[in-house]
């Protein structure tokens with residue numbers, strides 16, 4: 001049985017479907033987009049998902065739709081203005097109209113780019129996400145944040161543009177490299193610390209099982225993390241308030257990614273960012289040692305990094321100033337107010353920030 005989790009957009013809702021054999025549902029959900037008037041479908045995919053994309057194109061063609069397959073650069077290299085421009089060119093050459101559809105097949109980088117192309121082509125056309133990484137399923141493909149990076153930082157150009165449906169076919173995780181699976185666990189753990197603490201209990205009880213794509217708790221963890229995200233974005237699609245909680249660990253995490261030239265996996269950078277945020281919350285008197293220790297235990301148990309020895313603090317601090325939570329000159333961090341609850345910590349003193357950094361870089 002597949003699970004359907006609904007995400008509200010303010011103008012309706014879409015399904016996140018989780019289970020097995022879900023690619024078979026792609027043609028139906030695609031044909032139902034664009035008010036049922038879709039004729040053309042662009043299938044944007046990561047290089048390693050070529051066979052899956054070709055198979056999907058075949059299913060779309062059998063349904064009477066006209067597929068155009070576009071292979072993107074791998075991973076983070078796809079999230080550029082150049083790649084988006086190449087996609088726009090292909091859409092133009094193939095006469096894509098407002099009722100035609102974009103499908104993104106790949107990890108979070110692929111679905112971020114595919115969603116961004118859909119948000120910008122003709123000022124917005126329908127799109128379907130087929131996430132193929134753990135991180136994509138539990139986080140990136142859900143919630144309608146789409147975007148690309150610029151030289152100045154991570155996801156600095158983008159749009160809120162919810163998909164018409166998200167198909168999380170767990171069968172696709174079979175080929176995912178172990179390190180990418182582990183990186184995805186960072187966003188699962190994030191969902192545990194900010195909201196659903198049962199996630200933490202499940203991982204602590206069986207960290208080895210949690211690290212296994214077809215482990216005993218995989219589906220439960222995936223569904224729990226999706227429900228956290230679905231609840232939050234249904235309340236606050238455009239990040240006016242509650243949605244900021246989903247950015248836990250990302251202020252330093254994004255800075256690490258940018259300063260390392262996007263060579264870190266997103267989940268690994270977020271892992272270090274969460275330990276940093278936990279230390280910052282403790283230094284601000286909002287949580288205690290046990291909270292910080294639990295971060296190190298859970299993240300460490302699944303093999304995620306807890307620190308970053310090579311970073312240059314002044315450069316990271318500069319990078320954090322373009323974080324989207326900044327208001328004017330005020331840096332704002334998401335910190336825990338006890339496990340399962342978040343709050344904003346605005347303008348922490350520079351020596352407190354440096355002290356938290358020392359705890360993850362020493």
Ligand SMILES: NC(=O)c1ccc[n+]([C@@H]2O[C@H](COP(=O)([O-])OP(=O)(O)OC[C@H]3O[C@@H](n4cnc5c(N)ncnc54)[C@H](O)[C@@H]3O)[C@@H](O)[C@H]2O)c1
Pocket residue numbers: 046047048049074075076079106107108109110112132133134135136139140141142143144145146155172173174175176177180183184266267
């Ligand atoms: N929009 C959002 O709300 C949101 C949320 C979280 C993360 N993100 C973004 O998501 C990106 C990270 O996503 P990611 O961790 O999925 O990384 P990714 O998209 O870079 O994929 C990681 C690697 O796995 C490969 N891959 C993907 N699926 C595979 C499969 N089934 N088998 C074999 N290889 C496969 C990819 O080709 C890539 O090399 C970042 O850009 C991050 O900013 C966005």
Ligand SMILES: O=C(O)C(=O)C[C@@H](O)[C@H](O)[C@H](O)COP(=O)(O)O
Pocket residue numbers: 139143145154155187239243244246247248250324
């Ligand atoms: O969906 C959200 O909101 C998030 O913050 C989820 C994050 O995991 C994700 O990495 C997101 O892309 C970060 O957004 P940004 O607005 O800080 O670029």
Ligand SMILES: [Zn+2]
Pocket residue numbers: 139187250266270
């Ligand atoms: Zn993230």
